[in-house]
Amino acid sequence: MKVLVTGAAGFIGSHVALYLLARGDEVVGLDNLNNYYDVSLKEARLARIQAFARGELSEDIYPGAQESGKPTGSFRFVKMSLEDREGIAALFETEKFDGVINLAAQAGVRHSLDAPFDYIDSNITGFLTILEGCRHNKVDHLVYASSSSVYGANTNMPFTVHDPADHQVALYGATKRANELMAHSYSHLFNIPTTGLRFFTVYGPWGRPDMSPFLFADAILNDKPINVFNNGNHMRDFTYIDDIVRGVVASLDTPATPDQAWDSGNPAAASSKTPWRIHNIGNGQPVKLMRYIEIMEDCLGKKAAKNYLPLQPGDVPDTSASVETLEAATGYKPDTPIEIGVKNFADWYRAYYS
Incomplete structure (x- = not known):
């Protein structure tokens, strides 16, 4: 396949690009390399992808993804913002993608309190350019990042895609919910298959510096x-x-x-009479924050000094994913224990930051 991966220098996007390359796909990675967090980390992720595409990485990238004897796929990077309407349109017209994985977005709940227009530009206007590119160039399937933040004020655990997602508590979640509705309209009007994935607290090596694993590791190792x-x-x-x-x-x-089986008189929330789907993508086994911190302390070999604070505006107390629809559709079965995942992150963090 020829696949466009937006946000290719980001945490999830860089890993997705590597997996697609490992199985032999042709990947075009797009990112604007903005300075929301350390640009050098984004550049390091990109360099890793490019080195793997050239056959220069000795580490085993995603064992099982690469078929025996099958060459690594190709990778090309394009520096561009999603809201560049003419640039995105020209890219789609030139490349004729089979599939699109849209992971580029302005992320972060707390940042939306300070810079709301960033979220409209990237997550709304930018997503519209992707939908238009798919519309005019007969893309076979668009997969895009939504978020567990869309559940907002809902406290019915675990979160299921059959629940309503209409009571947003932060602009970030509102933009992601808007993406789901925009995708439905394009699936309905233009018969574009679209799948939205509501991500739940993703962590691991090469992660984002604004998220808790990074913040905890940095503070613990620097006695803060x-x-x-x-x-x-x-x-x-x-x-x-x-x-x-x-x-x-x-x-x-x-x-x-x-x-x-979709019934307009009793409409299901996560499917439609059009080729449109919504799935949760999470672990399905929520962990208490204090337990997570204990595991991080064990992996780093140091105890953390703790500054206890109230719930932040826009945050929700708990998240828990029901992933039954994604499992039914794709066979998805997350199987990485939290102890292994945190150790892998801590080992990478120590190595990367010496």
Whole structure:
């Protein structure tokens, strides 16, 4: 396949690009390399992808993805913002992608309190350019990142795609919910298969510096206190990056189809009479934040000083994913224990930052 991966220098996007290359796909990676966090980390992720595409990495990238004797796929990087309407249109017209995995977005719940227009530009206007590219160039399937944040004020655990997602508590979640509705309209009007994946707290090597694993590791190793929000009473559905990547690629390989049983008089929330689907992609086994911190302390060999703080505006107390629809559609089965995932992250962090 020829696949466009947006956000290719990002955490999830870089891993997805590597997996696609390992199985022999032709990948075009797009990213604007903005400075929301350390650009050098994004550049290092890109360099790793390019080195793997050239056959220069000795490490085993995604064992089992690469078929015996099959060459590594090709990779080309394009520096561009999603909201570049003319640039995105020209890219789609030139490349004629078979599939698109849209992972580029302005991320972060707390940042949306300070820079709301960043979220509209990237997550709304930018997503529209992707939909238009798919519309005018007959893309076989669009897979895009939604978020567990869309559940907002809902406290019915575990979160299931059959629940409503209409009571947003942060602009970030509102933009991701808008993406789901925009995708439905394009699936309905233009018969474009679209699949939205609601990500739950992804962590692992090469992760984002604004997320808790990075913040905790940095503080612990530098003898600084860690901020423990909601006084440590959070539960999070931490999901390891390798499990996420396999779920994303399996979704790409399983284009959304119309739900023949869909009833407009009793409409299902996550399927439609159009080729549109929504799935949770998480671990399905939430972990208490304090337990997560204990595992991080064990892996780093140091105890953390803790600064207990109240729940932050826009945050939700707990997340827990029901992944039954993704499992039914693709066979998705996350299987990385939290102890192994955190150790892998800690080992990578020590090595990368010396």
